[in-house]
Amino acid sequence: MIMLRTLPTLTRYLIRQFLLGAGLVFALLSLVMFTAEVIDHVRRASGVDEIGLGLIVQFALLKMPSVIEKLWPFVVLFGGMLALTRLSRSNELVVARAAGVSIWQILTPLVLSAAVIGAILITVLNPLAAALTGQYEQLASAKFQGETSRITVSDKTGLWLREVNAEGHQVIHAWSASAQGTSLDNPTFFTFTRNNSFVRRIDAESAELFDRQWRLKNAVVTELDRPRQERETMLVPTRLTVAQIIDSLAPPQSLSFWELPAFIELLEKSGFNALAHRLHWNSLLSLPLMLASMVLLAATFCIRLSVRRGVVGLVFFAGTMAGFAIFFVTDVVEAFGSAGKLPVVLAAWTPAAVTTMTAIAAMFHLEDG
Structure with a gap:
């Protein structure tokens, strides 16, 4: 005025x-x-x-x-x-x-x-x-x-994906991904029960998303009270889709x-x-x-x-x-x-x-x- x-x-x-x-x-x-x-x-x-x-x-x-x-x-x-x-x-x-x-x-x-x-x-x-x-x-x-997934990306911590299902929840970490969100480089998968108890950890060379599954390459599986397992390929079920990953990135x-x-x-x-x-x-x-x-x-x-x-x-x-x-x-x-x-x-x-x-x-x- x-x-x-x-x-x-x-x-x-x-x-x-x-x-x-x-x-x-x-x-x-x-x-x-x-x-x-x-x-x-x-x-x-x-x-x-x-x-x-x-x-x-x-x-x-x-x-x-x-x-x-x-x-x-x-x-x-x-x-x-x-x-x-x-x-x-x-x-x-x-x-x-x-x-x-x-x-x-x-x-x-x-x-x-x-x-x-x-x-x-x-x-x-x-x-x-x-x-x-x-x-x-x-x-x-x-x-x-209902909260089915949460996806965040940070310059210091990389990419984090959290998915909730009937058995518990799964947390995925990777430092980079493809532009389409269909593949992750050097990902780590953490699986927990509904009570937040640790189930297993999977470290892989890469992960590719297709048909409601992550296809892991050269995966190393670590579980409680079990020896480490190395697998050339491994499938991990998921509810996430490519569209959900892209749309959820803020x-x-x-x-x-x-x-x-x-x-x-x-x-x-x-x-x-x-x-x-x-x-x-x-x-x-x-x-x-x-x-x-x-x-x-x-x-x-x-x-x-x-x-x-x-x-x-x-x-x-x-x-x-x-x-x-x-x-x-x-x-x-x-x-x-x-x-x-x-x-x-x-x-x-x-x-x-x-x-x-x-x-x-x-x-x-x-x-x-």
Whole structure:
């Protein structure tokens, strides 16, 4: 607020109108998404007796920050459209432009405000959303699925996999793995009973996962009160799948913007594919540009609305369709990036860059064309 007081009167007024519009849209979308999450978790909890309404509301609250994080482009788009529509229909923009203020002088504070919102989101609010997402994943896994496995990776201790079964639990340690998570180098398997009593230890040259089994090569088995056994090959049953191992290695959404670079480096040192995490980090970096482009996109629909009275609903419908088109294209491009078909930087930055250039070109056409 102190910074706003130092700005020119018109700039302060424009920013205030934009923030009010974005705040209103944020409140409405939050209410809608919270209701949807509660309904979804009620459906999921229908067959679980120990999950009550209080826990369902807790699930929805923990998941809300990550859900809203994906909707911020819509918040800025619709907030910008609300603010610019009001200013256009009240002829305030006409008066400002008659006084010699160009359209770019009007849009610049709004664009910069959107970029600042994006910077705050990725540096301040994203760590909170990541922490709550991690809590949600742990709680949902325990309540809905039961704790079947736990997978962690550390620069100092390597890769650890813990799997719980009816007989007890099994802990697997390895210093590196393949990028697909299907093979481990120099793994050690520890087997314990349900009472945490030691059963056996297996040291192997390598372990390969296939068809719910670990196939060990050159294994050495150590058990209590028995001589060591050496086996050229050995099969160890498991419930883990390749997808579970990859997905359990701290999903990108559960890591904050500040933690991602170090974790990406750690995954790559451990032999895992960090493509999804690198794509997510670059997508966060592009968020300020994406939000700024949403303001420009809103302006292309609403800046000259005063000469087209009676079509407000049509304009908002067109803006909504444009927003969904951008959302769809972003998902498609990121899917190609996750699959390795596109470079990570290109997949993460293309939607924001293309939207920005398209909106700027449209504004030049409306003003000077």
